[in-house]
Amino acid sequence: xxxxxxxxxxxxxxxxxxxxxxxxxxxxxxxxxxxxxxxxxxxxxxxxxxxxxxxxxxxxxxxxxxxxxxxxxxxxxxxxxxxxxxxxxxxxxxxxxxxxxxxxxxxxxxxxxxxxx
Amino acid sequence: xxxxxxxxxxxxxxxxxxxxxxxxxxxxxxxxxxxxxxxxxxxxxxxxxxxxxxxxxxxxxxxxxxxxxxxxxxxxxxxxxxxxxxxxxxxxxxxxxxxxxxxxxxxxxxxxxxxxxxxxxxxxxxxxxxxxxxxxxxxxxxxxxxxxxxxxxxxxxxxxxxxxxxxxxxxxxxxxxxxxxxxxxxxxxxxxxxxxxxxxxxxxxxxxxxxxxxxxxxxxxxxxxxxxxxxxxxxxxxxxxxxxxxxxxxxxxxxxxxxxxxxxxxxxxxxxxxxxxxxxxxxxxxxxxxxxxxxxxxxxxxxxxxxxxxxxxxxxxxxxxxxxxxxxxxxxxxxx
Numbered sequence: 001x002x003x004x005x006x007x008x009x010x011x012x013x014x015x016x017x018x019x020x021x022x023x024x025x026x027x028x029x030x031x032x033x034x035x036x037x038x039x040x041x042x043x044x045x046x047x048x049x050x051x052x053x054x055x056x057x058x059x060x061x062x063x064x065x066x067x068x069x070x071x072x073x074x075x076x077x078x079x080x081x082x083x084x085x086x087x088x089x090x091x092x093x094x095x096x097x098x099x100x101x102x103x104x105x106x107x108x109x110x111x112x113x114x115x116x117x
Numbered sequence: 118x119x120x121x122x123x124x125x126x127x128x129x130x131x132x133x134x135x136x137x138x139x140x141x142x143x144x145x146x147x148x149x150x151x152x153x154x155x156x157x158x159x160x161x162x163x164x165x166x167x168x169x170x171x172x173x174x175x176x177x178x179x180x181x182x183x184x185x186x187x188x189x190x191x192x193x194x195x196x197x198x199x200x201x202x203x204x205x206x207x208x209x210x211x212x213x214x215x216x217x218x219x220x221x222x223x224x225x226x227x228x229x230x231x232x233x234x235x236x237x238x239x240x241x242x243x244x245x246x247x248x249x250x251x252x253x254x255x256x257x258x259x260x261x262x263x264x265x266x267x268x269x270x271x272x273x274x275x276x277x278x279x280x281x282x283x284x285x286x287x288x289x290x291x292x293x294x295x296x297x298x299x300x301x302x303x304x305x306x307x308x309x310x311x312x313x314x315x316x317x318x319x320x321x322x323x324x325x326x327x328x329x330x331x332x333x334x335x336x337x338x339x340x341x342x343x344x345x346x347x348x349x350x351x352x353x354x355x356x357x358x359x360x361x362x363x364x365x366x367x368x369x370x371x372x373x374x375x376x377x378x379x380x381x382x383x384x385x386x387x388x389x390x391x392x393x394x395x396x397x398x399x400x401x402x403x404x405x406x407x408x409x410x411x412x413x414x415x416x417x418x419x420x421x422x423x424x425x426x427x428x429x430x431x432x433x434x435x436x437x438x439x440x441x442x443x444x445x446x447x448x449x450x451x452x453x
Binding site: 036037062063066067068069070071072073075076089090091092093094095096099100101102105 | 122123126127130255256257258259260261262263264336340341367368369370371373375376379380383387390391
């Protein structure tokens with residue numbers, strides 16, 4: 001198995017984003033426990049990948065990222081107030097730009113949704 | 118072979134960019150529900166449907182189509198559909214809902230308009246300018262396209278001098294109330310769900326309904342918009358006894374609808390689980406307050422647990438109108 005590679009461009013996109021705030025995650029697992037889809041990977045493990053800049057690992061989970069219902073049951077139960085839905089939307093935007101070739105507008109205009117929600 | 122996420126998302130984004138909605142619908146079809154209701158054009162306060170209830174029958178038909186393609190070799194060819202859809206409105210051709218389905222959702226809109234009229238609330242309607250608010254693009258993270266579309270909606274509201282908007286579904290409420298202000302500088306339209314407006318107006322029931330009803334909260338209403346007590350207050354005032362599932366209010370459980378177009382099987386599994394929870398209350402009928410929840414849960418229940426939009430339950434108590442499409446049809450047959 002190949003060693004994980006840190007992608008500096010991806011790491012920078014994550015660290016400079018207003019929307020991505022998974023740093024506060026304590027990895028307690030409540031989010032996975034309450035998820036209607038029982039997505040074990042999400043959000044805690046996935047967010048670790050993103051924080052570490054492991055772009056390939058994140059992109060491998062594209063389907064999982066788009067399976068999220070954005071229902072916020074995890075967020076409602078999160079002890080660290082992580083804006084899980086905004087983080088998932090950030091990753092969807094990133095994949096939309098980098099993989100699907102869509103005009104997601106990521107980084108083009110400031111969008112402070114996380115602060116308002 | 119699962120459905121290709123990028124192509125499906127791309128198809129919806131193409132539609133929003135080129136045709137103003139993720140599943141385009143002609144203005145004639147989108148506004149037909151208002152025929153005969155004498156709702157004035159425009160005004161400072163408007164009923165804003167965002168075409169959500171009108172779109173649902175078409176989305177249901179499209180999802181049926183996609184569910185047939187999921188896990189077959191045809192999933193490999195969805196990219197061709199996206200390519201062709203740029204030139205021809207394939208989503209409108211491919212999705213043909215039944216007349217009964219269209220009538221069911223149109224009747225919900227008529228119910229809501231009549232409930233507001235009965236409560237003395239004055240409002241207009243933008244008819245062909247009542248634009249989709251862009252919820253699906255938001256969910257997919259396609260903010261560039263969404264921002265352009267949101268500016269179009271904002272310009273339309275300004276053109277008509279709209280200051281207050283009464284929304285009908287949680288997705289449009291969430292977009293206009295919580296998302297647009299973060300995307301558009303100076304967006305200061307007051308946005309309220311019709312359930313909030315009715316509760317605040319102190320709507321009085323015309324007849325008492327002594328029935329139990331199981332309540333299914335919408336995730337967006339309960340966790341993002343704080344619309345939890347209003348539907349309960351309106352139902353209870355009408356005489357209904359509310360049956361709460363364990364997963365209720367801010368801990369409500371998703372209907373699976375948000376991923377129906379991309380992952381039909383997984384979406385269905387979530388809906389089946391929710392129906393199980395609702396059935397576990399021992400109640401005999403369920404009320405929803407979102408068109409996506411209604412479509413998703415009704416499909417999963419497959420006729421084994423009666424389910425209706427909350428407007429149907431409220432109409433029976435707060436107006437003297439026929440609350441559902443089948444009653445309307447029976448009445449018109451008996452009158453002729």
